[in-house]
Amino acid sequence: MYAVVKSGGKQYKVSAGDVLRVEKLDVQVGNIITLDDVLLLSDGKNIQVEPSDLAQAKVTARVTGHGRRRKIVVFKYKRRKRYRRKQGHRQWFTELAIENIEA
Numbered sequence: 745m746y747a748v749v750k751s752g753g754k755q756y757k758v759s760a761g762d763v764l765r766v767e768k769l770d771v772q773v774g775n776i777i778t779l780d781d782v783l784l785l786s787d788g789k790n791i792q793v794e795p796s797d798l799a800q801a802k803v804t805a806r807v808t809g810h811g812r813r814r815k816i817v818v819f820k821y822k823r824r825k826r827y828r829r830k831q832g833h834r835q836w837f838t839e840l841a842i843e844n845i846e847a
Contacts, residue, residue: 747845748784749803755783758803758842768836771807776843779803785847792847801847805840812836 746759752767771777782801785792792798812834820829 745785745787745845747782747786747801747803749779750781750783751779758845760842760845762842763808764805764840764842765813765837766840767838768810769807769838771838773807773809775807777805777807777840779805785845787847801845803842804844804846805842807838808841809839810836811839 746757748755748757750756751769754767756764756766758764769777780802782798782803783793785798785801792801813836815832815834818829818831818833821827
């Protein structure tokens with residue numbers, strides 16, 4: 745069984761037991777959260793995508809940690825103008841362990 749959920753403006757395909765890194769959520773480590781924004785639900789044979797069918801569907805996950813991703817380099821450059829700007833960025837994330845998918 746798997747589901748497609750939406751979190752932080754992005755969509756993720758999850759199943760029970762998966763570990764997932766989403767945009768930073770303001771939740772303590774060890775707490776259980778529910779992801780109510782389910783976009784697709786599949787049990788291997790049937791696929792549900794109707795909003796009326798997915799209204800009661802939810803995915804429960806445990807927060808296992810917070811952290812920052814690898815650094816990316818943002819480099820702006822204009823040729824022949826002596827214009828160069830170099831900047832780094834590390835995005836915060838929350839790590840979730842998917843425990844259960846309820847239809």
